[in-house]
Amino acid sequence: MLQTIPKKEDEFEIIESYFKGLTAQDGVFLGIGDDAAILDISATPKHQLVVATDTLVENIHFPSSAVSYQIAQRALCVNLSDIAAMGAIPRWFTLSLSLPRKLANNSWLKGFSSGLAEVADEFKCSLIGGDTTSGALSISITMLGEVPPGSAITRGGANDGDFIYVSGALGDGAAALSVIQGNEIKHKIDSERLLSRFYRPEPKIEFGQKLRDVASACIDISDGLVADLEHICRSSGVSANVNTSDVPIKDDVRSQWGGNCVKWALFGGDDYHLCFTVPEHLTEIVDSWSADGLSDLKKIGRMTRCNDGVPQVFLDGAAVVQQNKGFDHFGG
């Protein structure tokens, strides 16, 4: 390694003081401290390993106003969300941290490590290693999870006629960004709820596992419903039609932002709900869940045959205009 923070002993001290404590014993034969970790995967020998990585860069995936506790929670939650979308159980993760020298202090690192510990504890996954370097602030996490063989839900299993669902209200992520960016708020709104949706999105771990028995395809909504549903379309070779009036949006977001919020729910990112498809004969099961406490779980459309050309998303029967698809996070 060429660069450390600021010299090798301090890097070791950081790892020792802030990260070593996050290794739980479950399945960890050898944790942080050696050249590599050793995992005991013999406890569930028939399971498949599921691996996902996500990197968060300052000013792209979180604003520079974010505190270290929030950054850590968001980094771990978005990685857990990928594991949830596969219907997998999270087990272990590694952390690659690039840290500016000015942040290599007790208060920043303590906040970061406690944010990480809280989420790791809740979802029963442990930190098993990583890398610490000096540089622009960026956090890369690789999450390892497991599933019974062949039971993971991919993006590629949707069929013509399957119904499309989302696990909860959309548009919160984009609304939270608007609050973070200091845009005017006219009505009373629970900005605390929105900020927590942004910094600590709820990974749908248990719900994802429940979907293994019913969903033909699944994805977590990080880039926006239309963009992510399009991934299902392309991988599955079928198109999708969304009834926009069925897309769930929280009342406070709707009354605050009016017309904007529908656009946010369709094209805004950072919601981390699951979008999944269900064959018609299994929809009764899913519909019974929404009566059963999952109130924002909603059927929003149906997969359709792709006649010619590329599989794509239609909104109320109309093809989506290309320039509407992207979503600009923090400008730049």
Ligand code: ADP
């Ligand atoms: P090496 O130079 O052999 O790669 P390092 O000095 O980078 O070793 O790391 C020493 C130990 O600390 C390794 O076990 C590594 O996995 C762990 N480690 C380094 N950085 C982190 C981090 N940010 N989080 C958790 N573990 C880390």
Ligand code: MG
């Ligand atoms: Mg290293």
